[in-house]
Amino acid sequence: MECVTLPVAAGIGARVGKVELVIGIQHPFVGDLVIKVVSPTGTVLTVLSRPGVSDPGDTSFGSNGDSSNLEAAHPVRFADGEERSAETMGNSIGGGSVVCKDDNRCDYAPAPERGPGTSFADFFLEPVAGDWLACVADGDSNDFGFIDAVSLSVWTG
Numbered sequence: 145m146e147c148v149t150l151p152v153a154a155g156i157g158a159r160v161g162k163v164e165l166v167i168g169i170q171h172p173f174v175g176d177l178v179i180k181v182v183s184p185t186g187t188v189l190t191v192l193s194r195p196g197v198s199d200p201g202d203t204s205f206g207s208n209g210d211s212s213n214l215e216a217a218h219p220v221r222f223a224d225g226e227e228r229s230a231e232t233m234g235n236s237i238g239g240g241s242v243v244c245k246d247d248n249r250c251d252y253a254p255a256p257e258r259g260p261g262t263s264f265a266d267f268f269l270e271p272v273a274g275d276w277l278a279c280v281a282d283g284d285s286n287d288f289g290f291i292d293a294v295s296l297s298v299w300t301g
Contacts, residue, residue: 145178145180145279145280145281146279146280146281146290146291147182147277147278147279147280148277148278148279148291148294149275149276149277150275150276150277150278150294150296151274151275151276152184152272152273152274152275152276152296152298153273154271154272154273154298154300155300157271158271158272158273158300159268159269159270159271159272159300159301160183160267160268160269160270160271160272160298160299160300160301161268161299161300161301162224162264162297162298162299162301163181163264163267163296163297163298163299164221164222164223164264164296164297165179165181165191165221165222165223165278165294165295165296165297166219166220166221166222166293166294166295166296166297167179167219167220167222167278167280167291167293167294167295168215168216168217168218168219168220168291168292168293168294169214169216169219169220169280169289169290169291169292170214170215170216170289170290170292171213171214171282171287171288171289171290172211172213172287172289173208173209173210173211173212173213173284173287174195174196174209174210174211174212174213174214174233174234174243175194175195175196175197175208175209175210175211175212175234176194176208176209176282176283176284176287177192177194177195177214177280177281177282177283177289178190178192178193178194178259178280178281178283179191179192179222179278179279179280179281180259180260180277180278180279180281181264181276181277181278181279181296182276182277182279183267183270183274183276184270184271184273184274184275184276185270185271185274187261187266187267187270188259188260188261189254189256189260189261189262189263189264189266189267190254190255190256190257190259190260190261191222191230191252191254191255191256192222192230192233192252192254192255193230193231193255193256193257193258193259194209194257194283195209195210195230195231195232195233195234195235195255196208196209196210196211196231196233196234196235197209197210198257199257199258199259208284210233210234210235211234211238211239211240212233212234212235212237212238212239212240212241212242212243212246213240213241213242213243214242214243214244214289215242215244215245216290216292216293217245218242218243218244218245218250219244219250219292219293220233220243220244220250220251220252221250221251221252222251222252222253222254222264223251223252223253223264224253224254224263224264224265225253226251226252226253227251227253228249228251228252228253229252229253229255230252230253230254230255231255231257232252232255233249233252234247236249267298268301269301272298272300276296276298278291278294278296
């Protein structure tokens with residue numbers, strides 16, 4: 145699992161009201177990927193868990209999910225209240241096509257499946273300030289990818 149540290153500064157006593165993640169990843173087979181956000185207090189939210197396949201657990205396993213690709217130039221956004229679940233990412237375009245670029249679907253609600261968390265609301269009223277993490281894991285050792293850019297927006301509540 146590769147993690148990017150995202151330091152967030154805030155006033156004394158500032159508490160989380162809302163969180164969103166935008167991430168640009170270069171990777172074939174979006175269905176191999178798991179993406180998590182970790183707050184400074186250690187709360188974990190799985191925002192993406194191998195779209196297109198039902199996870200038997202929050203771990204690597206043999207089945208592949210959706211065969212669509214991610215390109216760093218076409219980042220995806222995760223936020224509570226979005227119409228589409230992250231579990232459906234890529235399901236309208238198929239193998240070789242690029243999520244967001246080819247289907248114009250760039251915004252998704254978290255879909256933790258068996259991973260920890262339910263939504264970004266899990267962070268509500270936690271301290272804002274500190275080091276947040278955005279972590280990406282690949283469930284298939286045959287593919288290579290990289291995180292190009294990550295943006296975490298945290299609003300006070």
